[in-house]
Amino acid sequence: MNGQNDILEALYRRMILVRFMEETHDRLLKEGKIQLMGHFGTGQEAVAVGVTGPLRQEDILFGTHRGVGEFIGKGMAPKDIWLEYMGKKDSPCHGKGGLHLCDRERNIPGLVATLGSDFSIAVGTALASKMKGTDQVTLYFVGEGTCNQADAHPSMCMAALWKLPIVFSVCTNQFCELSYMCDHYPTGDVAPRAAAYDIPFEIVDGQDIEKTYEATRKAVEHARGGNGPYLVEYKTYRMATHFSGDPGTYVNRDELEEWGRRDPIVLCREMLLERGILSEEEDRKLRDGIQAEVDEAVEAAFAAPDPGIEDLFKDVYSGEGVIQ
Amino acid sequence: MSRTITFSQALNEAMAEEMRRDPGVFVMGEDVRVSAFGQTAGLVDEFGEERVLNTPIAENAxxxxxxxxxxxxxRPVLELMFMDFTMLAMDQLCNNLGQWRYITGGQYTIPLTIRTACGAGMRMGYGHSQCLQSQLIQAPGLMIVEPSTPYDAKGLLKAAIRSDDPVIVVESKKLIFGGVEGEVPEEDYTLPFGEAVVRKEGKDVTVAAVGFMTYEALGAAQALAEEGVDVEVIDLRSIVPMDKETLFASVEKTGRLVTVEEGRIRGGIGAEIAALASGEYFSLLKAPVQRVAAPMVPIAGSPALEDLYLPNKDTIVRAVRRTL
Structure with a gap:
């Protein structure tokens, strides 16, 4: 990726946007201005942004509850995210989605509530791409906690059996909700499970945006080339607690501090400064601009109308009305 | 021109014709190439393995x-071989399938048809014999139909495949294995959802039956005719949506209502119909609504106990008498 300064700068910009979106969400919650609980991905931005970086608009993304990283990475507009989070009528889901983001234009088919339900749904979109002969890739982004759902196995099995264009991107952030990964796993890694289905896999440093991007680019290329699925596991650390309001009494503070020194945004910033891609002054301006963009999107969403009774019964079926 | 074919042949023709008509239609499920019960037999010869996809044994996935x-x-047509097995897919069926369109604000529709075989009497024991339709009627966004004749089977399945909404087609094993035959036109046709059919007109008591139980109800009507009781038999055909108009018109005439289903009584289809009748036309009723359904016990392996479990002509006759 050397020489691709523009890509690196764009990824850096997206990581900051993700961080600022989530910090703003947290602040609005604490101020009592919004009601939607947040599950933040602080510290994981190089994974969420790195895995979506190599995707094309027509590629299909399934994301997670943890923050907005992969959705911003796939190109969702901050304004649409706030409209959805605030349940407004003009959101992409017309106020129906809430935390469950969906954006058809960017091929984000939705976000499930029961963790891991979409493992197989993602296999289905990849199956359709193969049957239709498109060169779309489905990227299934998932946390290590969810990989213990039973459906992970038949999903990987079907993907390999039918040689589908799908990349399984496992974000191992050391926590499974309110527990440490070691309470859920007898192993340190998730990725070797892929070997059971003859799916090639790789484990990479999730704090380094160049590495997350490059590993995903290779995996996506593999899948797009008709070679079947690929699994990449990214090792990172959830610097936020499970949900806004979770005091994180179970978190080892020394460990948090240690990982904090490898904050992916800080690492990327240092790299950009060192390589002369970005100056201190440009960085300041960039950050101010991004915060202004977030604030503007928040304001616009606050001012937008709520859905009404006419929306309550809409879109249950493709025809008019609802069946009681 | 019409000819006489079996229930299973009607289903097979519906799938074959829709696959010829629309290249987006394909069949998937466990053993669909060989077909355990015969509904999908031979499709692989005409359409190839890509469009008749054998899957691993993993219902939810x-x-x-x-x-x-x-x-x-x-437009997949998925077979979940036994209705008991739909319980393994309850996460998808009840949490996701019927809700996806609504939650995404209509951005995504799921034109999926699921075929599943229900019913006891085959000496298959507790987990291969149940009728679990009422487990699914609580889920919003689904259509649920249950044909009782080859004509209805073909027309409803074709309509399901063309529908933009998810449809569950319930196929009684007694109709599949019993080799029930009927007249089916050679020309293309579909049947609308939500239209019941009056199988026998009568003026004294309305019997509203589901699927195979229609035949038991007709047997009961014949027996009761000898006692001078004129029973009207309605074959519901469609459970969701339900044809409330036909039910109302019949009860308006008879003032007496008996529901008949093979599933269990608690929270069943009959309970729903009884609630509808008491809530919307209580004053028309000359007697309390009677429900004929299976008792709240598992289905035993003993043929003697299985026969005692099942609703039949005699239990319907007794229920009708209770309304007189």
């Missing part, structure tokens, strides 16, 4: 995969 393919614009 194959349902998710079919959903993913459907939201990508294909």
């Amino acid at each position: 194959i349902t998710g995969a079919a959903m993913g393919a459907a939201m990508s614009g294909l």
